[in-house]
Amino acid sequence: DGGITQSPKYLFRKEGQNVTLSCxxxxxxxxxxxxxxxxxxxxxLIYYSQIVNDFQKGDIAEGYSVSREKKESFPLTVTSxxxxxxxxxxxxxxxxxxxxxxxxxxxxxxxxVL
Amino acid sequence: AQSVTQLDSQVPVFEEAPVELRCNYSSSVSVxxxxxxxxxxQGLQLLLKYLSGSTxxxxxxxxxxxxxxxxxxxxxxxxxxxxxxxxxxxxAVSEIGLTNFGNEKLTFGTGTRLTIIP
Numbered sequence: 001d002g003g004i005t006q007s008p009k010y011l012f013r014k015e016g017q018n019v020t021l022s023c024x025x026x027x028x029x030x031x032x033x034x035x036x037x038x039x040x041x042x043x044x045l046i047y048y049s050q051i052v053n054d055f056q057k058g059d060i061a062e063g064y065s066v067s068r069e070k071k072e073s074f075p076l077t078v079t080s081x082x083x084x085x086x087x088x089x090x091x092x093x094x095x096x097x098x099x100x101x102x103x104x105x106x107x108x109x110x111x112x113v114l
Numbered sequence: 115a116q117s118v119t120q121l122d123s124q125v126p127v128f129e130e131a132p133v134e135l136r137c138n139y140s141s142s143v144s145v146x147x148x149x150x151x152x153x154x155x156q157g158l159q160l161l162l163k164y165l166s167g168s169t170x171x172x173x174x175x176x177x178x179x180x181x182x183x184x185x186x187x188x189x190x191x192x193x194x195x196x197x198x199x200x201x202x203x204x205x206a207v208s209e210i211g212l213t214n215f216g217n218e219k220l221t222f223g224t225g226t227r228l229t230i231i232p
């Protein structure tokens with residue numbers, strides 16, 4: 001089955017540690033996205049990538065980093081510089097061509113900083 | 115810049131009653147509009163979208179939405195809700211560029227939590 005796989009589903013981290021969230025897709029999509037979800041704030045865009053080896057900052061990129069070395073993979077690193085990292089993180093992808101706007105989402109990773 | 119407002123953070127509705135979830139947007143150019151649904155501890159999935167043409171759009175699970183350009187609204191409706199509709203619903207907007215492609219970024223509203231009362 002085609003889709004987006006995020007791992008781990010739950011993650012606990014101590015303050016001051018970096019952590020990397022994995023996102024893999026087998027939909028052959030070019031564009032991939034990372035969103036952060038907090039209660040009452042909806043989804044906010046962290047980073048997005050439209051093609052391999054290229055990515056752009058979203059609205060809340062500070063304290064995060066990404067890479068896009070392969071079409072299928074778009075990992076997100078939450079660094080110690082992110083002041084409030086506890087949140088639900090969602091990865092999404094979108095195919096190329098006439099814009100339909102449909103994003104396909106993974107099931108999310110919930111990060112808790114202790 | 116585009117923005118989306120969902121005024122109702124929570125909407126309780128009795129089972130089999132109708133429901134309307136409100137969405138208003140702001141943009142200086144033409145837009146594409148979307149509704150997504152999120153079940154507990156899951157990702158989002160597309161309910162329906164408006165790209166062009168008829169302003170009344172039908173989606174999955176019996177939902178529909180109407181695009182009103184003059185009121186900059188895209189309200190979501192269902193004539194009779196079920197327990198399984200309990201979820202959070204997000205409205206999203208994307209501005210249309212010169213080539214009719216979206217601007218590669220969707221802006222989401224803050225979400226409306228729909229609770230169905232048996």
